[in-house]
Amino acid sequence: MTNSRRSLLVLAVTSGLVLGASTAIAAPSADAVIAEVYGGGGNSGATLTNDFIELANRGAAPVSLDGFSVQYLPGTPSASSTWQTTALTGSIAAGKRYLVAEGKGAGGTVALPAPDATGAIAMSATAGTIALVQGTTALTCKTAADCAADTRVKDLVGFGNAVVREGGSAPAPSNTNAVARAASLADTDDNAADFTAVAPTPTNSKGESTGGDPGPAPTNAKVHDIQGTTRISPLKDQKVANVTGVVTAVRPFGSSRGFWITDSQPDADPRTSEGLFVFTGSATPAVAVGDAVTVAGTVREFYPDSPATSNFQSLTELSPATWTVDSSGNPLPGATSIVSSMVPDAVAPQPGGNIEALPLEPSKYSLDFWESHESEIVSFTDARVVGPTTSFNELYITAKPEQHPSVRGGTVYLDYDKLNSGVLKVQSLIPFDQRPFPKLNTGDVLTGVTSGPIEYSNFGGPTLQASVLGAEQDNKLQRETTRKQRAGELAVATYNVENLSPLDTQAKFDQLAHGIVDSLASPDIVTLEEIQDNNGPQGNGDGVVAADQTLRKFTDAIVAAGGPRYEWREIDPQDLTDGGQPGGNIRVGFLFNPARVSFVDRPGGDAVTPVGVKRVHGKAQLTLSPGRVDPANEAWTASRKPLAGEFVFSGRTVFVIANHMNSKGGDQPTHGRFQPPTRSSEIQRAKQATVLRGFIDQLLAADSRANVIVAGDLNDYPFSPAVKTLTAGGALTDLIATVPESERYSYVFEGQSQVLDHLLASKAPRGIDYDVVHINAEFAQQASDHDPQVLRFRPSAGNAIGDAFYDLLDYLDQLLGKYLPKP
Missing domain, CATH: 2.40.50 (OB fold (Dihydrolipoamide Acetyltransferase, E2P))
Incomplete structure (x- = not known):
């Protein structure tokens, strides 16, 4: 994900000196320029029904457009791509605009003002090239150099990832943003310097704006009038003038530049803010902290995505805006x-x-x-x-x-x-x-x-x-370690290793390995989440699904860190079916230390064959090991499938089920404009929990004293419906819910320490000792964004006599460990 507040388009247009001259595009235009481009008309979230191109005359005399055209080329032209043309007629008066209507979409509610020319080009909302051309014959150039050499080109702008452009490519617009030249119509021959992304403001040669009339005169307003008493300004989309305040902060870098003002004369209403952001796009504002300014502009509510569908709150701002500096060095309003x-x-x-x-x-x-x-x-x-x-x-x-x-x-x-x-x-x-x-x-x-x-x-x-x-x-937060399991204890851990593939640095593998060896004390079994295939996201859709190179590199790093030579078991997914980072084919899997625990291999498990349970001599047994739990069930669509494995420790059978349920993507944010937020992703996890619980019930029906451990990233909280389904009736205990509230977390998201990872145990395991080992989530430098967990326990033998016998051996082992400590 990115951290910018908005994606801006900076569109610069270069042109010849006069419209009738045959000059290369290297010289800025003294008169006609491309002033605004919008390709989102009629798209989802758009208000306007049509795309448009707006020209402007920055000169002192009228300019004829007879015999000229505007032309469009896709941002990344192919061999078959051609320039599309719209012929122009008439002229542009000095200081005036000229509106060209283009393709109409199925959406939008507001028509353009009466256009001066009309075409039918369906322009991209995010990437493309527009040229103002002397003549109506389609251009043939498809590179920046070739177009620069074509003397018919009067003015040109490439936006988004356009191949054909002047200088740097302008950033991409959107369904709700056009790209527009500054009010001064400055032209520096750099598409990444002269234009910014703003709400579209189509204006024709009569000065009519959106809706066919120039609209009302600006309203004189104070900052608190603009902010109002709700989240949305009562002056939204209206022009305001004589807005006064002192500049309190400036953002001079990035794609969301601008400055903040505060009115030094507040009203008495605690609901109305006295601060306002003045957005200047990618242009560094020519103001300084302490300047008293008078600002005019249009009140906008900025959303980071489509206003019509956004789940987020908006930011009230002025955009576009003009201002004057009335004085400098003024004292700042108190914070x-x-x-x-x-x-x-x-x-x-x-x-x-x-x-x-x-x-x-x-x-x-x-x-x-x-x-x-x-x-x-x-x-x-x-x-x-x-x-x-x-x-x-x-x-x-x-x-x-x-x-x-x-x-x-x-x-x-x-x-x-x-x-x-x-x-x-x-x-x-x-x-x-x-x-x-x-x-x-x-x-x-x-x-x-x-x-x-x-x-x-x-x-x-x-x-x-x-x-x-x-x-x-620095308060010297330390990475935690946990104790070593005793001879009679089985240690099972879970660890989300965050999209691990051979493409990752050796340093990441080494840090993860030291986490296994030094922090987790080399558990006997580790369930892993987010193991990627052998070429990670690099091979999106290439059919590579095997992860043996990933797991070999990881287990080699564990040995180099002083740990055991782990073996692994996993089942390759079908390509591009299990969600996660595109092309990575993430899956769950098992590491186990063969010196301490045995894996029961029963062949037949693959990406589509479900594991079953059968009762043999009064004990539960998996039909496949490893085997996926009901992988064809629609609950697992585009999500990881649980992996069941059968282990033997000191003669006792233990069933471990590794999990990575579907992500929380698509949920409304807790801080958004819809309250309470809809957690739509819970629907699929509830289905997944129901399927998983059904399989666990089969195991416990075959043997009520079975040692069952459910481990992994459930992508949900201890208090969530999915986890409650798994623990209903006491069949499983969610171990993180047994620790003090101040310790219930394994992940930190937006400053909230929370639980996504779980270890759950059936009633049979005895002497349970559980630990969340904090080594990642709280640290700026982390090998993964998750903390691992470990469970140490004595597996049940399945009957009272056997349990008593093993309890005696475990007790003797503890005594020996206490009085005869190993070096």
Whole structure:
């Protein structure tokens, strides 16, 4: 995933000096230029029904377009691709626009204003090339160099990943964004410098905008008038003017540049924010902190995806905007100093739908509290880190450190209605060459003041854009280790190794191996999740499904780390059927130490053959080992299939079932605009749990004293419907639910320490000793995003006499271990 707030298109157009001249495109145009391009008309989420191309005249005299055309080429042209043309007539007055309507889609609700020319080109919404051409004969060039040499080309822009472009390719637009030149119509001959992505504003030669009229005059507004008392501005999509404020922060880099202002004269309503973001696209704003500015622009609600279908909250902003600097060096409005008591425990109202229209209640709900301070400067003192620094240069802090604290400095997610409302993300507005982003672990502290404007991020919810970062206090969080299993104990562990393939670095293999050997003390059996095939995602759809090279490299690394020579068992999936990273063919599998435990191999298991249970001499037995559990069941569509294996330890049979249930992809975010969020992925996991529980019931029906261990990444919580299905009636115990609440986590997501990985045991295992070994999830440097778990126990012999005998041997073993310790 990416961490940018939006994907921007920066579109620059170069042209000849005058429209009638036959010049190369290397010289900027003195008059006619391509001003705006939009290819999302009629697409999903679009408001406009048509694509369009808008021209503009930056010169002082009218320019004739008779005999000219606009032409379109796909972003990545093939040998058969051709330029599509639309002929132009008439002229562009000085300082005016010229609108060319193109292809109409099936969606959208708003027609273009009356176009000056009409074509039928169905342009891409994300990548392509538009040229303004002297003549109506289709161009033939298909490279940037060839098109630059064609003197018929007056102006050209390549956007998205376009092959034909001037300078750098402009970023991609979308169904809801056009690419538009700045109001100055500047032309620097670089497609990555002159244009930005903005909401489409088609304007014809009469000055009519969307809807066929120029619209009302701008409304004079204060910041709090724009922000309003709900999540959506009461002035949404309206032009405003004379918006005054002091610049409090600037984002001078990245694809979402702009600046924040705060009105120094607030109103008395706690629901209305006095801060506002002024979006400038990829252009660095020419303002400084402390400038008093007067801004004009259009009020927009920015969503990170389609506004019509988005699950996320919006950010109120001005885009496009113009401004004047009235004075500089002004004192900044005071920041709101956040303390725990200010942030409510409840996250959001729960109306069963969209909360955007509801009046904000900042004293009752944390999302309302942050919304009421949107784009204002807030500050934290000695902020505790609850989510480590990620590869996207972000971390998570909490405003409520007393809220469900973990034993190691995090904050634990304990139930659907116990989300930690004090957690928020921190990113930096400080250029990294001035201050590298802190590399912090859970439990570390940003000492002193950390402050900046608050906004919303689709990945992480409320987000502090820090213009001031506190000092980094390393609280020396240590990676855990667990004890070695005794001679009479069987140790079973589970570990999600995060898309492991031979393409990964040796360093990752080595760190994972040391986790097995040093942290987990070389368990007897390890269930692995996210083992990829031999060429990982590199071979998407090439038919490679074997993972022997992956597992060989891993087991070799374990030996090099001082561990045993593990053997493995797994079943290759069918190509591209089990979900996960495209092409990786992830699967579950077993590692086992043959010096301590035996694997019962029963042939016949493959990707499509289901494992069964039979009763032999009063004991349960698998028909296949290893074997997949009901792999054709629709519950496992595009998901990993459980793998059952039969092991023997000291003469006692143990059944281990490795799992990796479907992901939470598609669920609405806990911090989004729909409350309560719909957890759509739970439907499939509920089906998977039902199928898996049915197989476990078969095992226990064949032998009620069977040693059954269910292990793996269930992608769900101890309090989820899926896990409750597995534990219903006491058939299995979810071991992570037996530890103190402050220790119930194996994964950290958006600053919430939570459970996705589980070890569940039937009633037969005795002397259970369970441990979550924290070596990854809380650390900025991690081999996997999951922490492993280990279970040590004495398997049942299946009858009282046998259990008593083994209990005696185990007791003697413990005595010997106590009084005659091994060197």
